[in-house]
Amino acid sequence: MNEVLDPLMRIPGVRCVVLSTPDGVPIASAGNVALEGAPEAELESGRSADALCGLVAGWLASLGPSLGLVAWDLPGRIVLRSSRGAFVVRRGPNAFLIAQLEPGAQPEDLRLPMEGALSRLQRVARRPRMVAPPPALPSRNLPTDPASENADNDVLPFANDFSG
Amino acid sequence: MSLIDKFLSRSRLRSARQRLADDSSPRNYLALAQEHARSGDMAEVQRVCEEALALHPGHGELTRLHERARALVNEERTRALTRELREAPRPGLYRELAELFLSMGRVERADEVALEWFENCGDGAAQLLRAQARYQRFLVDRRREDGRLVLELCQAAAKLLPRDERPLRLELELCSAIGAWRDARRLVSQLLEQSPGDSVLESRFRTLNAMADSAPSVDAALREVERSGKLVSEERNARRSAAPTRSIRPLLKELAGGPGVQAAIFERGATALVQGPKGATAERTARAVREIVAKSRSTSRRLGAGVPQSIELEGEFGSVLIAPDDAGSAALWTTRATLTAAQRAALAELVGASAEIVDESDAPSAQEEAA
Numbered sequence: 001m002n003e004v005l006d007p008l009m010r011i012p013g014v015r016c017v018v019l020s021t022p023d024g025v026p027i028a029s030a031g032n033v034a035l036e037g038a039p040e041a042e043l044e045s046g047r048s049a050d051a052l053c054g055l056v057a058g059w060l061a062s063l064g065p066s067l068g069l070v071a072w073d074l075p076g077r078i079v080l081r082s083s084r085g086a087f088v089v090r091r092g093p094n095a096f097l098i099a100q101l102e103p104g105a106q107p108e109d110l111r112l113p114m115e116g117a118l119s120r121l122q123r124v125a126r127r128p129r130m131v132a133p134p135p136a137l138p139s140r141n142l143p144t145d146p147a148s149e150n151a152d153n154d155v156l157p158f159a160n161d162f163s164g
Numbered sequence: 165m166s167l168i169d170k171f172l173s174r175s176r177l178r179s180a181r182q183r184l185a186d187d188s189s190p191r192n193y194l195a196l197a198q199e200h201a202r203s204g205d206m207a208e209v210q211r212v213c214e215e216a217l218a219l220h221p222g223h224g225e226l227t228r229l230h231e232r233a234r235a236l237v238n239e240e241r242t243r244a245l246t247r248e249l250r251e252a253p254r255p256g257l258y259r260e261l262a263e264l265f266l267s268m269g270r271v272e273r274a275d276e277v278a279l280e281w282f283e284n285c286g287d288g289a290a291q292l293l294r295a296q297a298r299y300q301r302f303l304v305d306r307r308r309e310d311g312r313l314v315l316e317l318c319q320a321a322a323k324l325l326p327r328d329e330r331p332l333r334l335e336l337e338l339c340s341a342i343g344a345w346r347d348a349r350r351l352v353s354q355l356l357e358q359s360p361g362d363s364v365l366e367s368r369f370r371t372l373n374a375m376a377d378s379a380p381s382v383d384a385a386l387r388e389v390e391r392s393g394k395l396v397s398e399e400r401n402a403r404r405s406a407a408p409t410r411s412i413r414p415l416l417k418e419l420a421g422g423p424g425v426q427a428a429i430f431e432r433g434a435t436a437l438v439q440g441p442k443g444a445t446a447e448r449t450a451r452a453v454r455e456i457v458a459k460s461r462s463t464s465r466r467l468g469a470g471v472p473q474s475i476e477l478e479g480e481f482g483s484v485l486i487a488p489d490d491a492g493s494a495a496l497w498t499t500r501a502t503l504t505a506a507q508r509a510a511l512a513e514l515v516g517a518s519a520e521i522v523d524e525s526d527a528p529s530a531q532e533e534a535a
Contacts, residue, residue: 052467059463066455067477069448075479080460083304083470107476 004120005030008113013105015085018049019121020096024057026050027095056089056098077114079107090114092121173203190220197229206240209233238268255285262293271297288324291317292331299338305465306393308386314338315382329358342389343396345379348372393461398490412437415514416494422507424498426482429453430514432492440497453495457488478502487515 001019008017009031016031026049033049064074078089086101088110097118099110180196193216200208213230220226245261258281265274274297282290295317302310315338321331332355339348349372356365380388389395412430420428420439427440427449436450456475464472475486482499485508494514496507 055463055466059459062459062463063456066452066459069452069455070445070481072452072477072481072484073479075477075481075484077476077478079474079476080464080469080472081474081476082464082467082472085469087467087469 001028001121001124002030004117004124008099008110008117011109011113013102014110015100015102016052017100017117018052018098020053020057020098022057022060022091022094022096024050024054026053031100033100052098052100053096056087056096060089060091060096077111081107088114090118092118095121097121170203173199177203188219190216190223190226193220194225194229197226197233201229201233206233206236210237235268238264242268253284255281255287255289258285258287259289259293262290262297266293266297266300269300271301286324288321288328288331291321291324292328292334295321295331295334299334302338303341303395304470305468306389306395307465308383308390311338311342311382311386311389327358329355332358339382339385341395341397342382342385343379344382344385345372345375347382349376390465391462393458393465394490412514415510419496419507419510419514422498422510424482424500425496425507426499427495427497429495429497430492431457431494449497453484453486453493457486457493460486461488476503485511487511489515491515 005017005019005028008014014031016029016033018029018033019027021027029049033052060074060078067074074091076091078091080087080089083103085103086105086107088099088101088107090097090099097114099114101107101110177196177199180192180199184192184196186192193212197209197212197216200206200212210230210233213226213233216226217223217230242261242264245257245264249257249261258277262274262277262281265271265277275294278290278293278297281287282294295314298310298314298317301307302314315335318331318335318338322328322335325331332351336348336351336355339345339351349369352365352369352372356362356369359365379385385396416428416430416437416439419425425440427438427446429439429450430437431450431454436446436454438446438450440446441449456477457472460472460475464470472488475484475488477484477486478501482497483501483503484495484497485503486493486495492515494511496503496511498507
């Protein structure tokens with residue numbers, strides 16, 4: 001996962017990049033995830049990624065009804081520029097890519113790299129597992145169980161959710 | 165600087181002064197300030213810029229130079245103070261450094277220095293400075309936690325500085341800003357005990373007395389400020405300054421006439437000017453923008469990112485750019501995938517124009533709504 005996120009960290013002004021599930025659970029992160037001054041981040045040290053993903057997921061979910069008023073679907077890319085920096089959120093098929101920028105950094109600089117990162121993530125998610133260790137005991141899953149159907153090509157928890 | 169450089173610099177300064185004496189234009193002031201900057205005398209640059217700005221207020225280049233010189237002087241002083249504190253810490257140095265950070269807007273550093281000062285010396289003034297730093301931060305972020313901390317620090321400072329009015333005055337400022345009138349009245353009465361007969365305080369006490377009955381508690385008021393992102397005084401101003409004015413409308417029309425533009429919206433308080441959609445659609449679009457702004461404000465604060473400056477949404481509907489501001493929010497919806505730089509600039513201009521109108525207080529009181 002880091003091979004996908006790390007290139008984004010090389011763009012000037014990017015403080016951190018986090019990949020999150022749509023319900024706000026962090027999958028992977030790169031850089032220093034620090035929400036300075038955020039009340040949620042002060043609750044427990046080292047939980048900034050959780051707080052960031054949770055807050056962003058909550059924000060996007062809360063935008064849904066407002067966007068519904070004008071029949072707009074949930075946006076694919078959202079940029080929130082604030083006095084202490086900016087947040088860029090790129091919505092993938094079943095994951096969010098969130099980038100936190102330093103004040104003065106340009107969210108536009110991340111447009112293409114984030115698109116590329118999301119495409120790569122989808123490719124990584126589709127990639128079949130190279131060497132799967134044989135199970136110690138025979139599986140109890142029935143062959144009709146949907147979980148076992150995809151077990152061989154499942155790399156990430158959300159891998160099977162990525163469409164074609 | 166070598167001797168020859170010093171000599172040349174002195175002659176250049178002399179001629180720059182001479183030109184300024186003949187014609188006190190901003191350009192000649194700039195030339196003189198730049199000569200001083202070249203010779204490394206930032207204090208003199210600051211002085212020349214101040215003199216120039218008194219004659220030519222608001223001149224962009226002079227203002228920028230003045231700011232830069234001030235920042236350099238402050239940085240230099242900060243370095244010197246930090247060095248001195250490392251060698252021989254004492255309250256006076258801590259105070260100066262913390263106040264310097266506060267004036268530079270580096271609230272976090274000011275808080276850190278004041279905390280170190282308090283830990284080393286146990287000085288009440290350190291607690292007061294921490295309260296001031298937190299109050300600055302509260303004004304930016306509107307966070308309940310910051311507000312609570314300001315009150316705690318003020319109370320701690322008041323205990324250590326029993327005859328000092330400053331902690332009480334700061335606490336009063338916060339309570340008045342959030343609309344906690346009951347607590348404000350209590351603070352004014354405490355201040356009156358210290359300065360009996362103060363006519364300003366007495367009249368304030370009478371005003372607060374009338375407002376105190378239906379006032380929320382400090383906690384409730386802080387929660388409301390965090391939710392709405394607005395201080396009580398700002399809400400009053402927004403209600404008073406009312407409507408988007410006629411001078412907004414041409415800008416909005418111009419913006420709506422651009423290629424691919426579906427809607428251009430300007431909102432202030434409960435009033436909206438909408439160009440593009442008509443009737444109920446216009447109303448819904450304005451409401452959607454208002455809600456997005458409110459939710460994004462709250463998220464920005466909770467993320468510790470401060471005041472939101474713009475919100476961009478891109479999806480199958482096209483792209484939407486919203487520029488929220490205290491004086492009013494402007495939004496632009498286009499069917500194109502991204503907005504052009506010109507459209508972004510025009511939106512910023514629209515918000516800037518509305519802010520100017522509020523500053524000049526020339527907005528008519530009548531509310532108007534266009535759909």
